[in-house]
Amino acid sequence: MPDSTQDGQQPLTGYRVLDLSGPLGVYCGKLMADMGADVVKVEPPGGDPMRHIGPFAHDKPGPDSSLYWLHFATNRRSITLDVTSADGAALLRRLASKADVLLETHQPGLMKSLGLGYSDLSDLNSGLVYVSITPFGQTGPYRDYKGSDLIGLAMGGYMYVTGWPHTPPTRLWGSQAYHTASNRASIGALLALYHRLATGQGQHVDVSMQEAVAATTEHVNIYYAYEGTPAVRCGFRHGGRFVATWRCKDGYVSITTHRQQAWDDLRAWMAEEGMAGDLMDEKYNDTFVLRGENSAHIEEIIEKWAMRHTRQEITDWGQARHYPFGPAATPVELLENPQLQGRGFFVQAEHPGFAESVTYPGAPYRLSRSPWRLRTAAPRIGQHNARVYGDELGLSQEEMARLAGAGVI
């Protein structure tokens, strides 16, 4: 087992990221911050609007009690800056001349109109990696269209196929279009940084949420391109093979009979309990039965049987035979999950104003030598103004007082 603590350097230690992003890019900033980058969140004076997104700790709204902010702003530093003012834009240019990455999610053209576009800043700092995430990208007829997570799922093709035939197309829980846009942007940013290590040259990374979602559906595009008909909604009874979720005694359970043996064993188990109906008939031998014309009949038999068992019984039976069965867990069960606890997935941090430490989801990947780390909890508004503007940028006390008085910082 490689020693994960032999040195402290994270992969992005030493990189400075200026983060001007909203919900479209906040996860990208988190990914980079959690892997060691010094991500400075540039908040408008008065605080970032994301501080007002719920849920809130103990349901009390406030800039330091948004659990959304706490979750996404880990490992950040915070400065306040009104980039729409001339003084503010000038200050951002000075910051950008010393930064490695700039991350922004404004509508196309806005940054340029402030003199803060990619070409403006790359003139000052040719190594700058400038990441723009927008609903539809920087080019094309829809570039100025507005978007949200819901619109990204809709236009990207994930929503049309999610849900049941009798329900409207359905969004994924959470804000997965935003997450996907950020995940793709992170890949783009890391590629650009790797390129810069070799050449010293930065570049512009242009990410469209719609494209990010459209390239992440697994089957929507490929099914249409190769089968000639669009994929449709089928609830939790998935795809070609026997991949499905079922109602059972205490909730729902996911059953995948990925091999013939698994399907035969499952039928035999049902038969032992006298619940297999005519499923042992050889016309149902194929594991693709759920796609056939008798699917309603088969579903009825399986559901009747499953209702006699708990999620745990069915899961244990399957996993004992190395079949991919698992319960549909409810949120309250998540924090108790033995595997997540056993691997130490959840991490704790103290947070000013909270009586108890706060539990966060942990690393999406474990690098043995340069690991993910929760170094600091989310910052207060402008918590690092003095440090960043004074110590690092060299502004005098008087200049900072003047800018604060003018509402710039």
Place this chain on the structure above:
Amino acid sequence: MAAQALDGQYVLSGVRVLDFTWVHAGPAATRVLADQGAEVIKVESNYALAVVGGAAASTPYGLGQRHNWNAGKLSFSLNMRTPQGIAMAKRLVAISDVVAENFSGRVMARWGMDYESLRRIKPDIIMLSMSGMGRTGPWRDYVSYGQTLQAWSGFTYLTGFPETDPSGPASAYSDASAAMAGAQAVLLALIHRARTGQGQWIDLSQFEVVCSLLETLVLDVGVNRRGEAVQRTGNRLPHGDASPHGAYRCEGDDRWVAIAVFSDEEWNAFAQAIGGPPWAGDERFATAHGRRRHADELDRLVETWTANHSPEEAMHLLQAAGVAAGVVQSGADLADNDPQLRERGLFRQVPDAQGVLRTVEGPPYKLSLTPGGPLRGAPEFGGHQTYVTQELLGMSDEEIAQCAIDGAFE
């Protein structure tokens, strides 16, 4: 002045990836590397194909998956059940930068190819191990598909409408997300190696990837002890007052438009764009809170308008007024009717080994200097035997013949 894009320059040219991955998450992760010029050698075997049921080529969809996940890679057919197969794999490790695998449990160790062993062959090797549950912990040997992990994480339970069974995501979101995470992890390790000279081992649990995307759920359950109260909310957001917010039925068969209104300003623009019907002036809808509270009624009324429009008409009309709206696009809409995706070139036509053009997805991010992207489809099974054995491994004709007789390439 910003530098011009350099034709043919690939960020990862010179990086070699020995790729043992199969099924969705693994190949989709290494596809990201291949798009940017890494030489990805897909190690395949007839024995492994038999296990996946040969699905790769048995249906048109299976063929599509093979191309989409493996575009631009090389294929080397190698039988790891033979000592020569293992020996050749280890010689390839010595000239590779990254080894990727998503086998269950102890397969790599059985071949003497766990990280510690690989490190002795190539000290700065980067090894990506992707698995359902991770390589440690009480459930490390559990078997899972994407849907299993979505169920276990809570995604299945929480996706859908409160009054119906949950649906969960339509496909393996956990695999797709694990692929993005796997690619990031390798890039982070490559950056670390470029800065320090060190390689490392990446233990990626697809379950943890999905759980890291649960957003505020963990904090909400932990801080507010709200577990039982977190339930499905259909197309409405669980927090805040966005409304109307959902998919609304339009003219046509199973055609829908998604609309997301957050602020009063957007509501006023929306009401005006749809022609200011009397119901839009209803006092109950005057504030965001009121609209959210009466969302059932509001959704019904919004649908009286959308029902008389195609989703495209509704989207253009609402977007012109500054309201976030979008067609709920099917696979056909994405490929045939979307001028935005067409202009940005998401879908690529690349030649397979026979020169037949195949549709694959391009990289969904545009790098101004080094755009990358696939140049060819998936390789044929064992399509690069000569290149790997002769050019990379420098094997003699006799050696190759003996390995073939011993079944090392099957």
